[in-house]
Amino acid sequence: xxxxxQIEINTALFEYCLKLGxxxxxxxxxxxxxxxxxxxxxxxxxxxxxxxxxxxxxxxFLTYAAEVEGKGRTEDDLAYLRDVMQFRxxxxxxxxxxxxxxxxxxxxxxxxxxxxxFSQLVKSTDExxxxxxxxxxxxxxxxxxxxxxxMRRLGDGTKESNSRLQQAVNNLWIYTEELFVNSESEKMxxxxxxxxGNEQIKADWxxxxxxxxxxxxxxxxxxxxxxxxxxxxxxxxxxxxxLLAEMQFLPRAYPNSQW
Amino acid sequence: MILSKQNIISLLESVNDPExxxxxxxxxxxxxxxxxxxxxFEVKITPTYSGCPxxxxxxxxxxxxxxxxxxxxxxxKTIFAPVWTTDWMSEVTKQKLKDYGIAPPDKVxxxxxxxxxxxxxxxxxxxxxxxxDTFLKSQFGSTACKALYFCNSCAQPFEHFKCI
Numbered sequence: 001x002x003x004x005x006q007i008e009i010n011t012a013l014f015e016y017c018l019k020l021g022x023x024x025x026x027x028x029x030x031x032x033x034x035x036x037x038x039x040x041x042x043x044x045x046x047x048x049x050x051x052x053x054x055x056x057x058x059x060x061f062l063t064y065a066a067e068v069e070g071k072g073r074t075e076d077d078l079a080y081l082r083d084v085m086q087f088r089x090x091x092x093x094x095x096x097x098x099x100x101x102x103x104x105x106x107x108x109x110x111x112x113x114x115x116x117x118f119s120q121l122v123k124s125t126d127e128x129x130x131x132x133x134x135x136x137x138x139x140x141x142x143x144x145x146x147x148x149x150x151m152r153r154l155g156d157g158t159k160e161s162n163s164r165l166q167q168a169v170n171n172l173w174i175y176t177e178e179l180f181v182n183s184e185s186e187k188m189x190x191x192x193x194x195x196x197g198n199e200q201i202k203a204d205w206x207x208x209x210x211x212x213x214x215x216x217x218x219x220x221x222x223x224x225x226x227x228x229x230x231x232x233x234x235x236x237x238x239x240x241x242x243l244l245a246e247m248q249f250l251p252r253a254y255p256n257s258q259w
Numbered sequence: 260m261i262l263s264k265q266n267i268i269s270l271l272e273s274v275n276d277p278e279x280x281x282x283x284x285x286x287x288x289x290x291x292x293x294x295x296x297x298x299x300f301e302v303k304i305t306p307t308y309s310g311c312p313x314x315x316x317x318x319x320x321x322x323x324x325x326x327x328x329x330x331x332x333x334x335x336k337t338i339f340a341p342v343w344t345t346d347w348m349s350e351v352t353k354q355k356l357k358d359y360g361i362a363p364p365d366k367v368x369x370x371x372x373x374x375x376x377x378x379x380x381x382x383x384x385x386x387x388x389x390x391x392d393t394f395l396k397s398q399f400g401s402t403a404c405k406a407l408y409f410c411n412s413c414a415q416p417f418e419h420f421k422c423i
Contacts, residue, residue, distance in 0.1 A: 028310075042407065046399040053403065056310025060339060115374060131340030135309055138342065138423040142398050144374035208375075 009192060010068055012185035013126070015088060016195060017065035018078070019231070020132075022089035024058030025079055026240070027051075027110060029247050030097055039100055046146060050107070053139040060132045080251040084241050085234035092175035094240040098168065101154055101161070105168040108147035109209075113179045114140045116204050120196030129194065148212060155216025166218055173220065177227030179205070262330075267293045267300060270324055277316045278402045279420075281359040284317055288347035291338060299332040305343050308403035345422050362386045362408065362419040371422045385410035386417055393417075 031051035038044025062075040093110055097103045118140060121133035154165040180202040182190070189195045213220055230236055250257065271293075272285045284290050284304075291303040302321060306314050318335050325333060345364035348356075353363035362383055370376045378398065382391050390412035397407040398421075405418040 042397040042399070045401070046397055049399040049403055052310035052312070053308060054310070056306070056308065060309060111374075127340065131338075131342065134342040135306075135339050138372075139309060141372060141374045142421075145378060146398055148374065 008185075009188070009194075010070075012189050013194065014065050014068045015183070015185055016189060017061045017068060017129075018086075019088040021058045021061030021065055021075075021078070022087050023093050023110070023114075024054040024056075024061065026087070026089045026243065027093040027106075028054035028058060029243060030093065030095075031103075031107075033097055034103065043100075047103070050143050050146070053136075053143070057132070057136045057139070060135070064128050064132065076251070080248045084236050084244060087234070087236065087240060087244075088231065089240075090175065090178050091228055091230055091235075091237050092172065092178065094237060094243060095172065095175065096239055098171075099164060100150075101164040101168040102172065104147050104150040104154065105165065105172050107143065108151050108212075109172060109176055109179070111140055111144035111147050112205055112208055113201070115144045116201045117196065120201065123193075124195060125193045151212055151218075152216045155213075155218045162217060165216070169213070169218055170221055174225055174228050178229040178231050181229050181231055183231075262295060262298070262300065264293045264295055267295075267302070267325070267330075270328055271302070271321065274317065274320045274324055277313045277320070278404075279356070279359070279361065281355050282348075282352055284321075286349065286352040288343055289317060299334075300330075302333060302335045303338050304335060305338050305341075307343050311403050313402075343423075345420060356420055357386045360386055360417065361405065362417055364420045364422040367422045383408060383419055385413060385415065387415055388413040 028051045031047045031054070034044065034047040035051075036044065038047055058079070059075055062078045066073045066075055066078055090110070092106060095102070095106055115137070118133040118137040122130050122137065124130040124133065151165065154161040156162070180198045182198050186195060190197045210220065228237075268285060268290070271290050272283045274284050276282055276284060276287055276289075279287075287307070289304050289307065291305050294301045294303070302325075304314075304317065304321075314337070321335055325331075344367060346367050348364065356363040362385070368381075370378060370381060379395055381395075383393050383395075384391050385393050385408075388410065390410055392411040393408050394411070395406065396409050396416070400407045400418050404420055406421050407416065408419050409416050
């Protein structure tokens, strides 16, 4: 491979690792906001456990991103010293927790994507990515099972729980298209068998979602809905800035501090 | 002490898991390998769960034990592949968990790998009274590696070391 081609692949790989790392970091942070506020003790523990897994996964991907970039940055530099436009997470995962139905719907949409995506990524020709995917997959299996159970319970529960879940699905649905948008650089990585293509994953995701929605008496928004996407260009919703302001406060206010 | 893989592993067997202190980090499968170089060596470890907070403590404990025994020239490296599995635990180790009051993992099955199969179908005996009349209360427990169960026979909650 020519040197230029290798540099191009490394740049693409860096961006892709940021996407996986940022998804875990931002969603993990969101879930950690539930700590001490869960509806019942078991759920408080569940959400913070999932947060811990996701932040752990993010560390793996961001460490690898820093290594691929080769500019001496660390996982912490990437997590704490980038601004909104440099984050590559899905707009879905930065959405505020809302009520429990919103948190579970966000978790279900994301975990199902992550489960299907990582199930393919384990076959990557990049050994580090394949290893991290294998590791993450075991944990995401639990996350997805947990969120699916709550979708069923809320959807098939009372009139109130059903209508709250319906509202959450209506509100978050417009962010789901983005899970399947690939940048040019990601398409290049797919050609190199480094990351899986999206088509099958998208088909499986849609099939699973519509099955579950039927099961839990929820109607997916119909018609020609304008889906929101900003990924690969650094576009985000207003919420990410507020989240970063809190998450990054300490390392920015006290650079190089140790605790 | 002579620098040999066997000697280092023996020392590492004295380091217990900080959250489950009845088993050591070698039998838990966290220690993957020790590679001996010229007067230096590397300890390879792997996390049980990606975000397991005990990993930092384990690293510190390894460092402390090795230094206390006169070894100063070593590195500790975290690896992610092969990915950690509860199947690495021996029957002896699983018995130690049970004696400690934690229902040990059984062999990883297809249910454990699929989020689309109901986990409730798995029958888990109570570590206290061996009754099979138990149910899953939550897939998440006091640590990343454990789930929360309840025994209807002896009316005790108990933890289960999840099969992954």
